[in-house]
Amino acid sequence: MTADNSTTPLLAARGLVKAHGRTQALRGVSVELAAGEILAVTGPSGSGKSTLLHCLAGIVRPDQGAITYGGERIDQLPEARLSELRRTEFGVVFQFGQLIPELTALDNVALPLLLAGRGRAKARASAGEWLERFGVRGQQELRPGELSGGQAQRVALARALVTGPEVVFADEPTGALDSLAGEQVMTALAHAARESGTSVLLITHDARIAAYADREVILRDGAEVAEGADAVEVSR
Ligand SMILES: Nc1ncnc2c1ncn2[C@@H]1O[C@H](COP(=O)(O)OP(=O)(O)OP(=O)(O)O)[C@@H](O)[C@H]1O
Numbered sequence: 001m002t003a004d005n006s007t008t009p010l011l012a013a014r015g016l017v018k019a020h021g022r023t024q025a026l027r028g029v030s031v032e033l034a035a036g037e038i039l040a041v042t043g044p045s046g047s048g049k050s051t052l053l054h055c056l057a058g059i060v061r062p063d064q065g066a067i068t069y070g071g072e073r074i075d076q077l078p079e080a081r082l083s084e085l086r087r088t089e090f091g092v093v094f095q096f097g098q099l100i101p102e103l104t105a106l107d108n109v110a111l112p113l114l115l116a117g118r119g120r121a122k123a124r125a126s127a128g129e130w131l132e133r134f135g136v137r138g139q140q141e142l143r144p145g146e147l148s149g150g151q152a153q154r155v156a157l158a159r160a161l162v163t164g165p166e167v168v169f170a171d172e173p174t175g176a177l178d179s180l181a182g183e184q185v186m187t188a189l190a191h192a193a194r195e196s197g198t199s200v201l202l203i204t205h206d207a208r209i210a211a212y213a214d215r216e217v218i219l220r221d222g223a224e225v226a227e228g229a230d231a232v233e234v235s236r
Contacts, residue, residue: 008071010035010199011056011167016065018051025051026062027222033167038193038200040210043219049203050171052219056201057090057169058082087116091160091198093189095172098156099144105131105155106140112163130158134188150181157189167199174209186212 009032018026025048033039033056041049054060056067058074067075074085086092099108109127114120131137134154136147144152153173160168173189174182190212193200204210218226 009033009068010037010070011201012068013052013056013062014066016052016055016062016067018048018055018060018062020051025222026055026065028065029219029222029224030065031056031217031224033199033201035166036194036197036199037215038190038202038213040202040204040213040216041219042204042207042210042216043225045205047219048222049219051222053169053171053201053203057092057167058086059092087112088163089166091163091165091168093153093156093160093168093170093173095175096152099152099159101144104141104143105136105147105151108144108155109158109162112159116163126162127158130162131155133192134158148181149177150185153177153181153185154188157185157192161192161196161198164196165198167201168193170200170202172203172205174204174206179206179208182206182209 011033014030016026016029029048029052031052041052043049051060055062062075066073069085069089074082077085100111103111106124106127109130110123113123113126128137128140131140134157136151136154136158139147139151147155157173170189174185177185186209189200202209202213210216216227217224
């Protein structure tokens with residue numbers, strides 16, 4: 001890829017190779033994410049998008065290749081340091097929000113702050129502010145089973161952003177939503193990321209969702225086939 005020499009990438013992967021058993025999910029993928037950038041990763045089913053996200057987010061280790069974050073190699077960090085990095089620097093959103101069903105929306109969002117040692121009152125106050133930003137403050141006392149799909153994804157976004165991460169990894173965050181709810185959730189994510197300068201690595205099948213990104217990387221059979229900066233800047 002063509003690196004922008006004016007900025008050092010926040011997150012960079014070089015030559016990532018990863019197999020799941022006998023399936024070669026990644027065959028030497030290189031990708032960079034700049035600070036504040038929204039990058040869409042697209043490609044057909046099975047092309048390695050989720051595996052790439054899991055490697056970059058430190059959830060799985062690549063078999064070969066290198067990942068740097070802020071210039072520091074992270075793919076070989078001991079598990080405890082990697083887990084701290086995930087907790088403090090990264091936020092993750094999946095297709096089905098994976099909220100904790102027993103907790104209210106407010107408590108789901110407050111949880112990462114409580115785990116980081118924040119007091120309960122402050123954690124709940126920040127959680128409420130983030131729910132407000134995502135337009136779901138009115139649902140704060142509801143449990144995930146009582147929320148619509150779009151509301152649940154907004155709560156999941158609030159939970160991913162509440163700790164002030166540098167990077168949000170979003171794996172098909174709108175994949176389970178109808179197109180209107182999907183665009184509303186994506187608008188909210190792009191707006192929040194732009195406002196806080198958070199980078200986003202976004203996996204999507206949907207060209208309308210990819211259009212919110214600054215740049216798009218296309219994978220096929222575990223390799224990068226194309227890259228473009230022609231995404232429509234609808235989120236600015
Ligand atoms: N845990 C696993 N065990 C075995 N094979 C896996 C595992 N995870 C992924 N794979 C395989 O690795 C390849 C890449 O999968 P991956 O989920 O990364 O693709 P994807 O592009 O995200 O697909 P989709 O768009 O369908 O989610 C696929 O062939 C998949 O079947």
